[in-house]
Amino acid sequence: MPATTRPAEGDPLQAVVLDVDGTLVDSERDGHRVAFNLAFEEAGLPDCWDVELYGRLLAITGGARRLNAYFEEQGMARTEREELASRLHSRKTEIFTEMAARGEIDARPGVHDLLDELENAGVRLAVATTGSLKWVEPLLDRLFGLERFEAIVASDDAPERKPDPSAHQMTLERLRLKPSAAPAVEDSANGLRAAKSAGLACVVVVNDYTREQDFHHADLVIDGFGGPDAPAATLADPHRLDPPGRLDVDTLRCLAQSSGSYG
Secondary structure (H helix, E strand, O other): OOOOOOOOOOOOEEEEEEEEEEOOEHHHEHHHHHHHHHHHHHHHOOOOOOOOHHHOOOOOOHHHHHHHHHHHHHOHHHHHHHHHHHHHHHHHHHHHHHHHHHHOOEOOOOHHHHHHHHHHHEEEEEEOOOOOHHHHHHHHHHHHEEOOOOOOEEEOOOOOOOOHHHHHHHHHHHHHOOOHHHOOOOOHHHHHHHHHHHHOOEEOOOOOOOOOOOOOOOOEEOOOOOOOOOOOOEEEEEOOOOOOOOOOHHHHHHHHHHHHOOO
């Protein structure tokens, strides 16, 4: 359930706004990519996205837009590629949802510990994602319990994809919080730009696909959520938050406090 114990009124950290794909879950390389390829195969198409190609295509947010851009690169006419991209994306979403229901998509190491710690501290949990509710809600429910998230804003609600800030702005509206009280956690440059454009401080937890992206404006960059057996390395720490080998509530509270002082 959403946290029933709320932070003190003067606590700078009231909520955390979380991304899903690549942030909370390891879903891109061995989830969405696999589902895209299965959709290609079912449609009788020769296309197959390897790990390297998919990493390049991830610069384009939104699966249908990604397909459309790919087919445009292949020289396909606009009308044909838009119809094909829409049809393939619908089937890909069905396949990915089935994969999630079978337990084939896992949380990133350390995420469960962070969510438990935030919940125990009374910090409200929210999601701002470019994914579709059709698969986002079942995935969150299976891995974490859907009731823990007080607000979930997906592409159904905010169709403009990141780096557009609308998903973060809508999440803040639902939480009725100012940006400084609810830092974001993202994994990509597009997610970072969206959060910062909405006025949120942003922690970036990189993954293999996003590690080399430009995170110059991030408030903290780490290479994982971390834990006792696998501490996270700090890649950038402009506010000198000095996280203890993991992303924890105290680090996020310090970030919210510093965000309130300069925001």
